[in-house]
Amino acid sequence: MTSQPSIVRLASVSDVSENKPLRLARRVSRMSASAVREILKVTEQPEIISFAGGLPAPELFPVEALAEAHKEVFASEGRSALQYSTSEGWKPLREWVARRSRSRGLRADADNVLITSGSQQGIDLVAKIFLEAGDSVVVENPCYLAALQSFSGYEARLVGVESDDEGMRVEQVERALVESDPKLIYIVSEFSNPKGTSLSHERRARLVELSRRYRVPIVEDDPYSELRYRGEPCAPIASLDGEGLVIYLSTFSKTLSPGMRVGWMVASKELIQTLVIAKQATDLHTSTIQQRAVAKLLETFDYDGHISELNRVYGARCRAMLESLESRFPSGTRWTHPEGGLFLWVELPEVVRGEALLEAALRRKVAFVPGAPFFASDPRHNFIRLNFSNQSPEMIEEGVKRLALTIEEQAS
Numbered sequence: 528m529t530s531q532p533s534i535v536r537l538a539s540v541s542d543v544s545e546n547k548p549l550r551l552a553r554r555v556s557r558m559s560a561s562a563v564r565e566i567l568k569v570t571e572q573p574e575i576i577s578f579a580g581g582l583p584a585p586e587l588f589p590v591e592a593l594a595e596a597h598k599e600v601f602a603s604e605g606r607s608a609l610q611y612s613t614s615e616g617w618k619p620l621r622e623w624v625a626r627r628s629r630s631r632g633l634r635a636d637a638d639n640v641l642i643t644s645g646s647q648q649g650i651d652l653v654a655k656i657f658l659e660a661g662d663s664v665v666v667e668n669p670c671y672l673a674a675l676q677s678f679s680g681y682e683a684r685l686v687g688v689e690s691d692d693e694g695m696r697v698e699q700v701e702r703a704l705v706e707s708d709p710k711l712i713y714i715v716s717e718f719s720n721p722k723g724t725s726l727s728h729e730r731r732a733r734l735v736e737l738s739r740r741y742r743v744p745i746v747e748d749d750p751y752s753e754l755r756y757r758g759e760p761c762a763p764i765a766s767l768d769g770e771g772l773v774i775y776l777s778t779f780s781k782t783l784s785p786g787m788r789v790g791w792m793v794a795s796k797e798l799i800q801t802l803v804i805a806k807q808a809t810d811l812h813t814s815t816i817q818q819r820a821v822a823k824l825l826e827t828f829d830y831d832g833h834i835s836e837l838n839r840v841y842g843a844r845c846r847a848m849l850e851s852l853e854s855r856f857p858s859g860t861r862w863t864h865p866e867g868g869l870f871l872w873v874e875l876p877e878v879v880r881g882e883a884l885l886e887a888a889l890r891r892k893v894a895f896v897p898g899a900p901f902f903a904s905d906p907r908h909n910f911i912r913l914n915f916s917n918q919s920p921e922m923i924e925e926g927v928k929r930l931a932l933t934i935e936e937q938a939s
């Protein structure tokens with residue numbers, strides 16, 4: 528056969544289909560660009576005081592220790608570090624995660640651990656192995672936006688349960704379990720994104736009880752619990768589970784660096800095996816070099832000392848924001864009082880809409896994220912999310928002052 532006929536055929540195919548849209552999967556219609564990422568394009572300009580992103584402070588990245596760890600990995604195990612590796616993840620790192628998890632009350636050894644490319648991948652892999660189109664997922668309302676994006680991408684139905692200052696109102700979960708027969712309950716247990724609130728111990732215990740009774744797994748997303756500035760730590764939901772019903776996710780993104788993309792999940796061995804297969808199809812494995820560099824760093828670096836330093840600096844920034852809000856924000860506004868994490872959540876007078884407020888605030892060179900996109904259902908527009916980790920106390924004071932003026936203007 529000569530190549531001539533196929534050239535002719537290709538030309539005619541392209542003629543016929545010139546104006547025909549490509550047939551994307553139906554699920555694409557459920558995918559929307561993250562409102563936060565879109566806003567960040569505008570707000571992360573240098574002259575703007577931004578409370579918008581969820582960015583850890585770059586001046587606190589352990590740059591030298593990470594550079595040294597990479598150097599050592601290249602010098603002593605460079606060829607293996609540049610090679611493909613197992614989907615489960617680098618064994619010494621899985622062992623470190625298992626030890627750390629045990630110290631927080633989880634029953635885990637290395638076979639219960641899967642290293643992921645950030646905890647975001649953990650969310651996506653769980654969604655991938657559990658959700659058929661039309662399945663329900665119970666979430667806190669409001670909820671972490673990129674989890675909503677992931678579940679929607681698998682065409683799930685989001686069932687929002689209201690929350691208050693102690694997190695998800697677990698007394699409403701039973702009704703959601705009965706009415707919508709969900710496949711999963713997703714929750715950020717400590718210092719949630721967007722609210723900064725934590726689920727109380729009583730609610731954690733009750734949630735585990737419900738998960739057992741209805742055999743619905745809990746996805747406990749816990750990227751922030753190491754960042755505690757005051758108050759007493761609370762045992763993870765996963766530590767209350769003896770039946771393999773909690774899938775626990777965490778990450779080095781907030782303690783070392785988000786750009787490294789190293790996170791983990793802890794789950795029953797059976798689930799981990801299935802998740803490993805799902806991960807193979809997604810990215811084969813998390814970067815070999817980054818995993819080994821993190822493991823190398825953890826051999827000698829004072830990780831807990833580093834976290835104490837993060838907590839000292841972020842704690843001061845959190846206090847600065849709370850004090851500025853207290854002294855500047857007009858009456859009719861209220862906000863959460865986080866004991867850790869990166870965010871707090873402000874309720875504005877009913878007449879003020881977060882989106883319009885952002886437009887006006889940008890003219891004063893201050894930014895935040897409007898709250899509506901975080902709602903899984905019944906979006907409310909008079910809420911905003913403020914991040915406090917990425918500005919100095921002085922800039923926080925100045926930014927809150929500008930924001931207070933803008934709110935007063937919009938409310939009048």
Ligand code: PMP
Pocket residue numbers: 581644645646647648671715719720748750777778779780785789790
């Ligand atoms: N879960 C929550 C609640 C988050 O806020 C974030 C980061 N914004 C993630 C997961 C994803 O983190 P990672 O960088 O580990 O993928």
